[in-house]
Amino acid sequence: MSLAAVVAAAMFVGVIAYALLGGADFGSGFYDLTAGGGQRGAELRTLIDESIEPVWEANHVWLIYVLVMWWTGFPRAFAAATTTLFIPLMLALAGIVLRGASFAFRKFAATFGQAQLFGAVFAGSSLITPFFLGTVGGAIASGRVPAAGYGAPVSSWVNPTSLAGGCLAAATCVFLAGVYLTGDATRMGDAELAARLRIRTIVVGVVAGLIVFAGLYPVLHDAPTLSRGLLGPALPLLVVAALAGAVTLVLLYRRRLVVVIHGRRFLLARICAATAVTAVVAGWGVGQYPWMLVDQMRIDDAAGARTTLAALLVVVALAAIIVLPALGYLLWFTQTEKASRR
């Protein structure tokens, strides 16, 4: 494995972390949107508030990490992708900005009407952001980002692989959020809310699974290089993803969200769902290795100077020491604090 590949792997860890942590935040928009009218949706919206609030926007550190690693370590690939895919990237950015702001505005809006407006913006932009990021992934994976940049501004991301990628990203986020929120509601002892969320999450999980397999069909025809990788080295990961996803659905169906081992409670369903998503995203990464821009630019060709790559690894190590303990503590703290509040 070359130095460039190690840096690319470190960058991809950020992509997975963003999918797992940011994805759950984005996905909660779906449940917010479909929570029902004011009276019916009050409890669910309050649960979403409480789940997102403590880590509000903190999960975007992963997006920032990925982007900085990308433009510092692989500037040629970054320039090619951003000059080609500026439309979906700008739309995803607009979604990120709008959802963060309107989430905060909604909580303190003066009237119910204002809260509804901000809530709709929050929920809608939560869903479009993963969709557009997914189309970006699809464009890169199907070889539509030319090495010289300035590729087709529209058809680069409006094509079968990109649309499958967008739908898959959005569905994955919604599924993750559903499992997380059901876990939160269960732990808080709100059985009625947990039951409502449970059914929705099962439906979403089935739909997400269908999208994955239905999406494979256009991808096989549209992106030959990626398909070879997906059905070759990445196949074990896809099998793991399918199994973990199925186990999550079974656990949800049988209401076995939590298992107790040696007196400690583990959110088994959550772990399974996270495993499934990790395997899907990692499958994409392994599937397109050694390409950074499929069919156009290999990781080694996209890499910047060796000294810069080495410096980046130093920065990654520093970030792991400085940021990870604090972020881990934040996530742990919000879970225990929420559990003890009720």
Place this chain on the structure above:
Amino acid sequence: MNYPTGFIIRNGVVSDVRPWAAMFNPLAWLQFLHMWLGAFMLVGLVVSGVYAAGMLRGRTDAHHRLGFFVPFVFASVAAVIQPVVGHVLGLQVGNKQHAKLAAFELALHSETGPAPERFGGFLVDDQVRWALPIPRIGSIIARGTFNGTIPGLDTIPRSDWPPVNLTHWSFQLMVGIGLLIALVVVVFWVARRRGHDLLGNRWFLRFSVISGPLAILTLELGWVTTEIGRQPWTVWQVLRTVDAATMNRAIWWSYTGVLVIYLGMAIAAYVVLRSMARRWRAGEEDLASPYGPAALAEART
């Protein structure tokens, strides 16, 4: 970008990259310190200004005094050190980027010292108009010596001139407002030491209220000074801005989109913050979410 280091350009290709040398270039620490102090001034003055506004409306309790003092102490320290740091940074920039220095000083021709300092004024048709020149001090301010020569714009090819008037005015306004803030801060603490509490002075409180927005303006002027003053370069004498910019013609669409979105969010933030202040004044200290069970139960009864 002001002091590109840590690489060599060989046959038009960047090589021998030393990322740490590029990051910790000789100007990095001073520029960091300048911006760091500016940030402390800005936040300190904005926050203390909020409490000053409260005191102007007669809320002169211990809470407001403490709320004023804590941020104001930080801002005071930063405001007094800032002119010194800015001056040293200016000397360094002047040694390196002659075009920027010439634009700061509105120096059309090289002036062998002692050179004057020009306050205000514009460059119109290659003539300096309406400036107020004070003899000799230009050398001291810009070069740190009594006889320092200030290089003129005539030593620089016209294609390498920055927008002179914008650079000159943003620089002098930044320095002027920064010095004014430093002066007021010093007056406040000297007066306090002599037993005069300026928190009882309405004119001081009024200045405190506007010093927050002034600090924001000064910080932005500083960025305009250094970034516009470096034009037409994005990376000084390495990469021109026209070469750095995207070739995409849709850039205006994205600018417009960004403007519209941020305008909308600014309006929304204003509406929400105003309503929060109104409800707080009405005695609601714990603001419940309007769609929460509590609020809806109340609405039903």
